[in-house]
Amino acid sequence: MIPVVKPSHAGFYTCQSAHQQPAVQSQPSHPASWCPDPAQTTTTTVPDISMTSEPGLSSSSSSSSTVHTPTLKPPVIVSPLNGTIFESPHGSGLELFCMVLTGCQAADSTVVTWLVNGQSVESSYLDGRALQGARRHTRVSEGCQIELRLIVVAMTEEDIQTELKCVTQNEGGRQEVVTQLQLEDSTFTWVVVATVAVSCFLTVVSVFLYVLLKPKRKKKMDYFLARQNSTF
Numbered sequence: 001m002i003p004v005v006k007p008s009h010a011g012f013y014t015c016q017s018a019h020q021q022p023a024v025q026s027q028p029s030h031p032a033s034w035c036p037d038p039a040q041t042t043t044t045t046v047p048d049i050s051m052t053s054e055p056g057l058s059s060s061s062s063s064s065s066t067v068h069t070p071t072l073k074p075p076v077i078v079s080p081l082n083g084t085i086f087e088s089p090h091g092s093g094l095e096l097f098c099m100v101l102t103g104c105q106a107a108d109s110t111v112v113t114w115l116v117n118g119q120s121v122e123s124s125y126l127d128g129r130a131l132q133g134a135r136r137h138t139r140v141s142e143g144c145q146i147e148l149r150l151i152v153v154a155m156t157e158e159d160i161q162t163e164l165k166c167v168t169q170n171e172g173g174r175q176e177v178v179t180q181l182q183l184e185d186s187t188f189t190w191v192v193v194a195t196v197a198v199s200c201f202l203t204v205v206s207v208f209l210y211v212l213l214k215p216k217r218k219k220k221m222d223y224f225l226a227r228q229n230s231t232f
Contacts, residue, residue: 004072004105006171074173075102075110077166078145084179086164094152094181098166104144107137110170114150117163121150126162129153155183 002009079099080086088094102110114132116124121132133149150164162181168174 004171006109072106072170072172073103075100075106075112075146075168075170075175077101077168077175077177080166080177080179082177082179084177085182086179087182087184088152088155089184090156091154094155096150096152096164096179098148098150098168098177100146100148100166100168101140101142102144102146102168102170102172104139106170106172107144107146110146110168112146112148112166112168114148115165115167118165125158126152129156152181155181157183159183 078101079097086094086096098112098114100110100112112135114121116126121130130150130152133151136147138145159181160183164179164181165176167176
């Protein structure tokens with residue numbers, strides 16, 4: 001019985017029978033080639049060979065028992081979504097997360113990686129400006145979630161239309177999600193900054209001119225007419 005089928009289990013399997021009495025003829029071996037198919041339930045036929053202990057007599061009865069190995073579900077990438085475009089200003093950093101949902105029994109054997117234009121991060125042109133973080137496992141209600149970060153230190157014009165791909169695979173299957181890098185349009189940002197600056201400048205000038213050109217009010221004075229030598 002093979003509880004969990006893995007690609008490394010593929011190969012030739014031989015069933016052999018041995019007997020201590022030399023006069024007894026043993027049954028020949030039964031080699032079988034087996035290649036596991038993760039998409040289907042594996043059925044293994046186990047031959048049952050029995051022999052009599054009397055010399056010169058041998059009888060064999062072949063019976064088969066079927067062992068069903070449960071199939072594993074393929075991993076599912078829950079984030080990012082396929083076709084997502086990540087934008088960042090020139091010279092700024094960017095952090096991306098690839099989150100994969102899979103069964104907890106297959107979490108350790110599930111491969112998750114980032115590819116840059118179809119190449120590994122270390123082999124791509126982003127080597128030195130990008131790196132993969134450590135993977136993190138989290139148990140959720142649907143199973144286990146694997147998180148893998150990709151950190152881009154600084155965005156440049158070279159990163160325009162760069163294709164980033166998150167790939168995950170285990171015995172149950174494979175899935176990949178394609179995203180892109182894009183530089184933010186700085187024109188709109190500068191227009192907003194310039195508009196705010198001009199508005200502040202005009203407000204200060206308006207207040208200054210109002211204070212400077214404000215007409216002065218004449219003070220009202222009360223005059224008392226009194227005759228000389230008059231008393232109050």
